[in-house]
Amino acid sequence: MSAVDLVSDEVQPGPTPSQPRGVAGLATTGLVVALAGLALAVAAALRLHSYSKGAAVPTGVGVLLVLAALYPLLPTARAYARSGRRSTLLGEGQLVASRRAAAAGRDEATVAMGYAVGAAIVSVLLLIALAQDGGIAQTFFAGHSWKLAFPEMIQAFWTNIWVACVAQVLVLVFGLLLAVMRMLPGRAGRPLRLIALIYCDVFRAIPALVTILLIVFGLPLAFPALANWPSAWLGAVALTMTYSAYVAEVYRAGLSSIHPSQSAAARSLGLSYAQTLRTVLVPQAVRRVIPPLLNDFISLQKDTALLTIAGIVEVVNASTLWQSKLFNLSPVTLAALFFIVVTIPQARFVDFLIDRDAARRSGR
Amino acid sequence: MSFLQIDDVHKAYGQHEVLKGVSLDVERHEVVCLIGASGSGKSTLLRCVNGLEEINGGEIRIEGDTVTGAGVDLNALRRDVGIVFQSYNLFPHMSVLENVTLAPIRVGGVSKAEAEERAMGLLGSVNMQDKARSYPDMLSGGQQQRVAIVRALATQPRVLLLDEITAALDPELVGDVLEIVRELARGGLTMLLATHEMGFAKEVASQVCFLDAGSILERGPAQQIFEEPREERTQQFLSRVVKSGRL
Numbered sequence A: 001m002s003a004v005d006l007v008s009d010e011v012q013p014g015p016t017p018s019q020p021r022g023v024a025g026l027a028t029t030g031l032v033v034a035l036a037g038l039a040l041a042v043a044a045a046l047r048l049h050s051y052s053k054g055a056a057v058p059t060g061v062g063v064l065l066v067l068a069a070l071y072p073l074l075p076t077a078r079a080y081a082r083s084g085r086r087s088t089l090l091g092e093g094q095l096v097a098s099r100r101a102a103a104a105g106r107d108e109a110t111v112a113m114g115y116a117v118g119a120a121i122v123s124v125l126l127l128i129a130l131a132q133d134g135g136i137a138q139t140f141f142a143g144h145s146w147k148l149a150f151p152e153m154i155q156a157f158w159t160n161i162w163v164a165c166v167a168q169v170l171v172l173v174f175g176l177l178l179a180v181m182r183m184l185p186g187r188a189g190r191p192l193r194l195i196a197l198i199y200c201d202v203f204r205a206i207p208a209l210v211t212i213l214l215i216v217f218g219l220p221l222a223f224p225a226l227a228n229w230p231s232a233w234l235g236a237v238a239l240t241m242t243y244s245a246y247v248a249e250v251y252r253a254g255l256s257s258i259h260p261s262q263s264a265a266a267r268s269l270g271l272s273y274a275q276t277l278r279t280v281l282v283p284q285a286v287r288r289v290i291p292p293l294l295n296d297f298i299s300l301q302k303d304t305a306l307l308t309i310a311g312i313v314e315v316v317n318a319s320t321l322w323q324s325k326l327f328n329l330s331p332v333t334l335a336a337l338f339f340i341v342v343t344i345p346q347a348r349f350v351d352f353l354i355d356r357d358a359a360r361r362s363g364r
Numbered sequence B: 001m002s003f004l005q006i007d008d009v010h011k012a013y014g015q016h017e018v019l020k021g022v023s024l025d026v027e028r029h030e031v032v033c034l035i036g037a038s039g040s041g042k043s044t045l046l047r048c049v050n051g052l053e054e055i056n057g058g059e060i061r062i063e064g065d066t067v068t069g070a071g072v073d074l075n076a077l078r079r080d081v082g083i084v085f086q087s088y089n090l091f092p093h094m095s096v097l098e099n100v101t102l103a104p105i106r107v108g109g110v111s112k113a114e115a116e117e118r119a120m121g122l123l124g125s126v127n128m129q130d131k132a133r134s135y136p137d138m139l140s141g142g143q144q145q146r147v148a149i150v151r152a153l154a155t156q157p158r159v160l161l162l163d164e165i166t167a168a169l170d171p172e173l174v175g176d177v178l179e180i181v182r183e184l185a186r187g188g189l190t191m192l193l194a195t196h197e198m199g200f201a202k203e204v205a206s207q208v209c210f211l212d213a214g215s216i217l218e219r220g221p222a223q224q225i226f227e228e229p230r231e232e233r234t235q236q237f238l239s240r241v242v243k244s245g246r247l
Helices: A026-049 A055-072 A073-091 A095-129 A131-140 A143-182 A191-205 A210-221 A224-228 A231-257 A258-267 A273-310 A313-328 A330-361 B042-049 B074-080 B096-106 B112-125 B140-154 B169-187 B198-204 B222-227 B232-243
Strands: B004-011 B016-026 B031-035 B055-064 B082-083 B158-165 B190-194 B207-212 B217-222
Touching: A026 A055, A026 A073, A055 A095, A073 A095, A095 A131, A131 A330, A131 B055, A143 A231, A143 A273, A143 A313, A143 A330, A143 B096, A191 A231, A191 B096, A210 A224, A210 A231, A210 A273, A231 A273, A231 B169, A258 A273, A258 B074, A273 A313, A273 A330, A273 B096, A313 A330, A313 B016, A313 B207, B016 B042, B016 B055, B016 B217, B031 B042, B031 B198, B042 B082, B042 B158, B042 B190, B074 B082, B096 B112, B096 B140, B112 B140, B140 B169, B169 B190, B169 B198, B198 B222, B207 B222, B207 B232, B217 B232
Parallel strands: B031 B190, B031 B207, B082 B158, B158 B190
Antiparallel strands: B004 B016, B004 B055, B207 B217
């Protein structure tokens, strides 16, 4: 059989025109979901109104929620209109136009469902938060507890910030050193490769908490010269030791993701292994590993909370002191908020860096 | 004594023998073309000459000086032997100018200003001076390959290896790149090139070698290889090339 035989009307029959799909069923589902969302929103708004005893802001929030839950009715109505138009056009034998009307109607119906489900989720969360006569709000978000604990806690949070910053800078350097050690070539590099491998394995195996205990309590005992060091410094050292092992793996993944042709091109120009590493491989690898590196950095910032176990006064330590003083968990929620506030801008900043790099390289 | 002597070179990847005793002499100012099917060992041979692959047997000499085996300063060798790759392999995080000046500054010990001045001159000769500040991703394949040639020339090599440098290019971009190689040949640069552009090989080559399964099956002046090939395998290869419209 030659290629010509493949082309025939029998092998490739002409297409049969497809019928328009139904709209009414989907539109009705949309309507049911929209009404359910609306009911939940109204319930949540009423609950909010009565709980806040008619205060302006919560009532306003409730009204907005109900308005948002009303919106899905609009696309639902449009979906029904398209459904009617689909039938009319089909009756007139206008197949293509009828199919288009059907597709548009189904689109509208799914939009209605999406928004209605969104409104329902927000309403349910609000109802849960206000359940038990505002038990959740009282337990986690008590404003007067926050007011009392805030000044001391923000001061304690500085410890977390600078420990994280110092550790991050050290980790960047030490992690890269470990990664490069693990990639040293030849027989001469074998002992160093092995040492770096053992380091990474060991410190990824030990829980960060254990490393912190050993370093913060142990180092001053073993080296009396360190006895005067503030224990937060030792905490930074412990976190550096743990996180360097992770970051070394990230760097290594980045370095080995650079295509060997880059290394070949650099070596073919006469650059030494070290020069190739410094000018060609590391700069490209670092750009590639920024997102996973940031993940590790966010972890590191959060793990500064572990320093509380070594008696270092950081934000979680301060929050638990206030928690037992006030018999209320809200200071701990406040500590959580502090971490959220510093983490989210960093994530956005790194997105910006990645976009800028991509834009610069493709000349946009 | 020939300028570049490749003497009974063997190369294997594990059990797979890629070069089975290749010998080839290249005189100064000569342009030698390697032709042959994919997998016949053309690229591997070029990579061995540049020291990117270690050879398992035989010897490679440049001006009588052995450049393979122990005790060879490969970094110094590579200053004399430039290579241009099929996939350009420009450094994507550096501008065109940085790509070209990297080796002269880091290896050649040339000052930045001098290296940039020379680089701009070389870029000008391939009509790329206005792209000096661009990054490789912003350039077409043909432009990238022209930069790659300039980058290899910036270290002032005495022999240039070209590894199927037009194979990844769109057909309409091939001409510009070949024109540059043609000019380099006219200028007397010694070149060893693997290529699928038979018409071009016929035009510039002083010697054509047909590689088959890791050894040079037939060699001779372009005229003879293309018009009166002696070996049956060469005839088969060339007739397939003619059929696909490449000659």
